[in-house]
Amino acid sequence: MKRSGTKLSPEDRKSLEEILRHVTTSRDDVRDAMEFAVERAECAGDVVDVIASSLIEPDASLGTVIARLYVVSDILHNASAPVRGVQAYRTEFSRILPRVFASLERLASDARVSKSTRDAFTKNVTDVLHCWSDWCVFADTVVDDLRATFTAAP
Numbered sequence: 088m089k090r091s092g093t094k095l096s097p098e099d100r101k102s103l104e105e106i107l108r109h110v111t112t113s114r115d116d117v118r119d120a121m122e123f124a125v126e127r128a129e130c131a132g133d134v135v136d137v138i139a140s141s142l143i144e145p146d147a148s149l150g151t152v153i154a155r156l157y158v159v160s161d162i163l164h165n166a167s168a169p170v171r172g173v174q175a176y177r178t179e180f181s182r183i184l185p186r187v188f189a190s191l192e193r194l195a196s197d198a199r200v201s202k203s204t205r206d207a208f209t210k211n212v213t214d215v216l217h218c219w220s221d222w223c224v225f226a227d228t229v230v231d232d233l234r235a236t237f238t239a240a241p
Contacts, residue, residue, distance in 0.1 A: 095133040103134065107141040110154045117154065121161035128172035135179040143190040149208045152194060160215050163224045181225060188236040195237070212237055 095103065106123055110116045124134045141147070142155050159180060166176045194200075195209050213234070220230045 093129050093133075095127065095130045095137070099127060099130070100133070100137060103137050104141070107138065107155055107158070110151065110158060112150065112154045112157055117157045117161050120158040121165060124158075124162050124176070125165055125168065125170055125173055128170055128175065131172060131175035131179045135176065135183060139183040139187055142187045149194060149200065149204060152191070153208065153211045156191075156212065156215055160218060163219065164222060166224075177224065181229060184229075184233055185236060188233045189239075192237045192239050 103120075103123060106120050110120050124131075124138075127134055138155065138159060142152060142159070147155075162176050163180060166173050191212055195205055195212070197205070200208075216230055216234050216237070219225060220227060224230075
């Protein structure tokens with residue numbers, strides 16, 4: 088699917104990749120990543136592509152993936168802010184989230200990860216989906232489809 092918007096500068100792309108590489112679930116880290124994205128709303132398509140790539144990165148720890156998902160959630164929560172172009176994030180994320188949630192499902196099904204770690208990961212992902220439903224970020228059918236993708240039986 089073709090996306091619109093301008094491209095991130097090479098420096099901004101490297102900065103975003105670095106932010107995502109080191110993001111934790113701390114409120115400050117998540118907020119800083121969200122602010123970086125909102126300040127570059129004119130590049131929403133590129134920002135979303137970088138974030139999506141980080142979410143499906145095969146070597147990322149489950150904790151890092153959750154932190155990155157929290158960044159997505161924070162961006163979506165702020166997509167109605169009075170900032171020019173920030174609304175594009177909802178459209179851009181809706182484009183890539185089915186692929187991301189299929190990847191999250193594979194992570195949650197990984198037999199090499201302890202059951203308690205998988206359970207915590209699953210709870211965090213489903214909590215994010217619940218928030219998106221409560222916030223009306225996407226239509227209920229979209230959230231339901233993402234939930235179904237994530238909870239697909241192996």
